[in-house]
Amino acid sequence: MHNFDKKPEYPFEYNDESLKTPKYNGYTTQSLYVTMRDGIKIAADIYKPKRLETNEKIPTILVQTRYWRAYKFRIPFRWFIKEPRKPKVVKIFTIYGFAVVWVDTRGTGASYGTRPYPFSEKEIKDAKDLIDWIINQSWSDGNVMLYGNSYEGVTAELTTSLCHPAIKGAIIKHDPWDFYLHAVFPGGVFNEKFLQYWSSLGKELDQTSGKAVLEMKPYNPTFARIARLAVKSVKPVKSQDKNKSLKDVAKIHKKNNYPIDYFEIVNYRDDEIDNEGTTIEDISIYSKKNLIEKSHIPMYTWGSWQDSTTANATILRFINFSNPQKAIISDWCHRDQNRASPFHSHKAPAEPGKKDQLKELVKFYNDCLKDKIDSEKVLYYYTMGEEKWKKINSWPPPTQEMIKWYLNEDYQLSKNKPKKKSGSDQYIINFESTTGIRNRWYTLLSLPVKYNNRDIEDKKLLVYTSEPLKKSIEITGHPIINFYLRSTHEDGLIQVHFEFIDENEEIHWITDGQLRLIHRKISSESPPYNMITPFHSFKSDDILPIKKDEVAKIRFALYPTSILLKEGYKMRIAIGGADKDSFARYPEEGTPKITLEHNEKYDSHLEIPIIK
Structure with missing residues (x-):
């Protein structure tokens, strides 16, 4: 410390x-x-x-x-x-x-x-x-x-x-x-709800009328009602015929395109967004x-x-x-x-x-x-x-050390590597699971960040919890997921929440990350920029559907954090395959059942960036 x-x-x-x-x-x-x-x-x-x-x-x-x-x-x-x-x-x-x-x-x-x-x-x-x-x-x-x-x-x-x-x-x-990764397809997963709201808000704003604020009603109803009373329009340019100029630009803006319009044509990093080859x-x-x-x-x-x-x-x-x-x-x-x-x-x-x-x-x-x-x-x-x-002056911090914490039987998260030849847990994807509408994505819509009801949501997920920490630890950096799993479906989504449980047994959310399973291939190509986490290309040529009875290795980074967990706190990872208020559904039809391996051969684990 x-x-x-x-x-x-x-x-x-x-x-x-x-x-x-x-x-x-x-x-x-x-x-x-x-x-x-x-x-x-x-x-x-x-x-x-x-x-x-x-x-x-x-x-x-x-x-x-x-x-x-x-x-x-x-x-x-x-x-x-x-x-x-x-x-x-x-x-x-x-x-x-x-x-x-x-x-x-x-x-x-x-x-x-x-x-x-x-x-x-x-x-x-x-x-x-x-x-x-x-x-x-x-x-x-x-x-x-x-x-x-x-x-x-x-x-x-x-x-x-x-x-x-x-x-x-x-x-x-x-x-x-x-x-692609920071807004539209984080982890290769379509950020559907944010882009729907952002696009509908933008479309109405471009029509210049104050009624655009009503597009905020689904996620910020009080503000939308008050703002509608107050706001008449975008401010016109005073040197012009104010009413005519706003009507003119609104008509022209009807030709605009919006991010949600591209979901039908864009899935992969190399998909084109126009007829000129732009990606x-x-x-x-x-x-x-x-x-x-x-x-x-x-x-x-x-x-x-x-x-x-x-x-x-x-x-x-x-x-x-x-x-x-x-x-x-x-x-x-x-x-x-x-x-x-x-x-x-x-x-x-x-x-x-x-x-x-x-x-x-x-x-x-x-x-x-x-x-x-x-x-x-x-x-x-x-x-x-x-x-x-x-x-x-450099990243990661020079005293960072990646420490492995393993998934074990009885839903334990432990530093002890599994020794048994067999061991796994099954989980049927719950498409009702959610992080709500005050999560890291909705704050882009000028909302506060508040992860409520983690005790309720964790019951919908596959969770692994550590024993109380014997000493305080600082975690700074990107936690890295290393899972071995089977799935009944070729495609899907893995979302991992990293949490802690305090001395009062209250669950607190720290960070998360997600990966669409067909993007699990670790690319051997040179990344488009210097990366410090596992590199997935998210290109169409690198998609890798899961085969029947295949044990697929899933390796990806959670979003970075810096947090001090005190002695006596417990760490937890909660694993799901959906976030209904944020992401598109994968697969579109059917309900996958995954089998998460944790044994001597397939030692699923989380690498935690500890500051020494």
């Missing part, structure tokens, strides 16, 4: 002397269209500090969203709710001397154009046109910063691939990095590695252990990109507002709070402008339970 001093390990510098007194108070707003190279008009709101001197020039922060750059509220809500998408972000950035340009990406909000799929080449090139426009404004000092969370984080990161000389730094928060791999961030590294733009990246796959994305970016990087992996939800930890309520506020988080980002931008960014990469991660930050 570590006992670091807070000062060298604590990542945040929001108390820096330079941030004590903001230079400005308040901001002005201007709405306009910026015309792209092909004539498409992009809606933009420009926020500048109030009382900016006539000849004063300041740096600019560019944000590119598909969720409306700003809102038009109904009376009386417009009298007391500010219209920017994120008013606190705009306020903090402007009082510290930055202009903010927040735009609706091509084919969304009040912008013209269409979208064949998210993050198209045209959408990326729009960023160049926007930056060129910014640096030619009278108030611009020629320096541009990039900022974004989630979708906006992706647009910020992809914009670095343009290698535009005006870009001096990028803050990239909670975004996917490998779109999900082609639009993923890692495919731009050479250009992003060439830019040498400093990055400040954030992820969280239980926020979808953003911790994994943060780690992969850290080990694959040579850019100067400060990386953070926290115990927060997707919006950085609340904790996402088994040791805290989902309502507990994130620490530090939003204002201090934003001041921290200002400090990074200022350091970029002053060329004070360290070329050495550093990653800070938060250990849940210990409630401490750790600082490392």
Whole structure:
């Protein structure tokens, strides 16, 4: 167990002397269209500090969203709710001397154009046109910063691939990095419910009306009802005929495509998403590695252990990109507002709070402008339970050791390797099992993370539990599953939940992972980027249906975590083959029965990353 001093390990510098007194108070707003190279008009709101001197020039922060750059509220809500998408972000950035340009990406909000799929080449090139426009404004000092969370984080990161000389730094928060594995097909499993909700929300947002918020009703009914009363539409560009322009763009947006539309044509990593041969791999961030590294733009990246796959994305970016990087992996939800930890309520506020988080980002931008960014990469991660930050310069942590814990008879999880020649457990897949609608995937829809009713859900699963730990252990890294199983069906899904049971016998969820069984082949090909976990290609040529009476080896990684389990806690893995509120059903018909082997020959086990 570590006992670091807070000062060298604590990542945040929001108390820096330079941030004590903001230079400005308040901001002005201007709405306009910026015309792209092909004539498409992009809606933009420009926020500048109030009382900016006539000849004063300041740096600019560019944000590119598909969720409306700003809102038009109904009376009386417009009298007391500010219209920017994120008013606190705009306020903090402007009082510290930055202009903010927040735009609706091509084919969304009040912008013209269409979208064949998210993050198209045209959408990326729009960023160049926007930056060129910014640096030619009278108030611009020629320096541009990039900022974004989630979708906006992706647009910020992809914009670095343009290698535009005006870009001096990028803050990239909670975004996917490998779109196939981190969003659409995690473990080769179609992320059906999230993509349905995300697509239906996007489709309605693109029609510009406030009724789009009703698409949130299935998973956030209270917010949907209140927001419907308040929100009239996306904010129109004031220099235009407001009603006509929104009607025009809504009509054009009807030609858009949405992620859920691709399920019929995409299953594998190498499946094409258009008639031009584009694949999900082609639009993923890692495919731009050479250009992003060439830019040498400093990055400040954030992820969280239980926020979808953003911790994994943060780690992969850290080990694959040579850019100067400060990386953070926290115990927060997707919006950085609340904790996402088994040791805290989902309502507990994130620490530090939003204002201090934003001041921290200002400090990074200022350091970029002053060329004070360290070329050495550093990653800070938060250990849940210990409630401490750790600082490392490489991943995995240098003191990590993978320790095997074996499945044994009587549903025991033990360090003792099975010695009997026979031993197995059978399990009929329960398609009613679920992690609910507050899991790591639903937080992408701006929801808190809360894994309820694990005692009830574990009764639907095949579980193996350890004896109470004899001493406290820190687990940091990717747990690795090594199973040997038989199945009555060629295809299926294996999902593994890693949990602990506290001194009061309450079950707490730590992390999970899943693999579609036809993707179990460990590929001998070179992976598309540096990986530290078992490599499955997820390509059509590598599918491997399970044969009758075959003992199939299943090896894959769970999502990374960092947690301190105290002496007396018990560890548990809960194994299933479905998550009805998240994933597509595999197989589409029939109910598989699996036989999980745990014997001398087939020693199914879990490798746990222990910090020594």
